[in-house]
Amino acid sequence: MLNGWEPIGIPIHPKGSQTHLSCNLQSASESYAKGLGPPCTGFHASKFRNARVFLIEGLSLCVLERSRMSIKRPWELSSEEITPKSTYLNRRQILRAMGLGGVALVGGRALSHLAFPPAAVQAGTKLNVTVKSPFSTTEKQSTFEDVTHYNNFYEFGTDKSDPAKNSGKFRTAPWTVSIEGEVKKPMKLSMDDILKVAPLEERIYRHRCVERWSIVVPWIGYSFSALAKLVEPTEKAKYVAFTTFYDPAQMPQAKYGGIDFPYVEGLRLDEAMNPLALLCVGMYGESLPNQDGAPVRMIIPWKYGYKSIKSLIKIQFVKDEPPTTWNRYSAQEYGFYSNVNPEVEHPRWSQATERRLGEIFARKTLMFNGYSDQVATLYNGMDLKKFH
Numbered sequence: 001m002l003n004g005w006e007p008i009g010i011p012i013h014p015k016g017s018q019t020h021l022s023c024n025l026q027s028a029s030e031s032y033a034k035g036l037g038p039p040c041t042g043f044h045a046s047k048f049r050n051a052r053v054f055l056i057e058g059l060s061l062c063v064l065e066r067s068r069m070s071i072k073r074p075w076e077l078s079s080e081e082i083t084p085k086s087t088y089l090n091r092r093q094i095l096r097a098m099g100l101g102g103v104a105l106v107g108g109r110a111l112s113h114l115a116f117p118p119a120a121v122q123a124g125t126k127l128n129v130t131v132k133s134p135f136s137t138t139e140k141q142s143t144f145e146d147v148t149h150y151n152n153f154y155e156f157g158t159d160k161s162d163p164a165k166n167s168g169k170f171r172t173a174p175w176t177v178s179i180e181g182e183v184k185k186p187m188k189l190s191m192d193d194i195l196k197v198a199p200l201e202e203r204i205y206r207h208r209c210v211e212r213w214s215i216v217v218p219w220i221g222y223s224f225s226a227l228a229k230l231v232e233p234t235e236k237a238k239y240v241a242f243t244t245f246y247d248p249a250q251m252p253q254a255k256y257g258g259i260d261f262p263y264v265e266g267l268r269l270d271e272a273m274n275p276l277a278l279l280c281v282g283m284y285g286e287s288l289p290n291q292d293g294a295p296v297r298m299i300i301p302w303k304y305g306y307k308s309i310k311s312l313i314k315i316q317f318v319k320d321e322p323p324t325t326w327n328r329y330s331a332q333e334y335g336f337y338s339n340v341n342p343e344v345e346h347p348r349w350s351q352a353t354e355r356r357l358g359e360i361f362a363r364k365t366l367m368f369n370g371y372s373d374q375v376a377t378l379y380n381g382m383d384l385k386k387f388h
């Protein structure tokens, strides 16, 4: 950190283009020489609020920095402030880069990754996927590395790179999920049981965070409804409440998260029974890495990512709308429904556009994240601004 500024990333042309880079560097150095900022226009850096570009002399390193003085929770950063994982080096990596001279930038991303291998990912167990889902998108999939190194999992820290760094020793076996509440057949299921409830499907879904970044991931699992049918919800069940495992000893970073733990989420019963709601046990052909919510999580692709609760241990069928973590934190900002909706502004930023990790230009946000055909009828007659 330099005088209250901390590095947040390195703008690199997607193809590692030298020309583009040197033009950035030139404008950066000239601007710095004149004491102006933010100096770099090539990567829209002028749009970065509370950010500036810093040139490390002799290393050909052009670093975006964020002011610590007005630091926001990563959650609250606008997408302009968020550097995609694919162009990201953290402070330690930059220091290492200093030791390695200009290598990191010469070849752009590829070389930086040779020099600094990403934090360890749990060795995934190969899963026997027998069904290709008709719900899958044909859009380009995000890279495994982006999906495993740009995460929100506050139990393991608030920085996007924290979950990969801090969840390595998280014990996910043995694992039991308790399914209880308004059901005729409450049960506790081991992971072995869960894997046998229904044939495993690959579902390639768009996954959209309220922070306005998005990814496309080949998740593995089956419709949550298959599990629900097993326990036979009673007439009284109107909602489903989900709870994440919480152990402060294994998750010491959670105490800095600023939210209450365990992390809790909820869905209306008909939302949970919609075939798109996925009980997810894997991705990219294997079991889930810890940082992505091992060993079992929900994926609700038409809602903001925070509804897709990770590392589930309890599922309760309940009569009343259950509390949810981010709604508790700030009800005005994070509604219970949290459907992706370009027309409902978040109080502090627009949701009209989003940026896919690995891409530079923003794209338009799609209503229900592009899943209107499957889910719009769930909300017939509802004021989606009121019930945001």
Ligand code: MTE
Residues within 6 Å of the ligand: 150, 151, 152, 153, 154, 155, 207, 208, 209, 210, 244, 263, 291, 292, 293, 304, 305, 306, 307, 308, 309, 310, 311
């Ligand atoms: N689940 C738990 N238990 N803890 C969390 O912090 N973060 C949520 C959601 N599920 C979170 C969680 C948020 S904000 C998002 S955007 C997604 O997980 C991110 O999922 P990903 O890291 O697999 O992309």
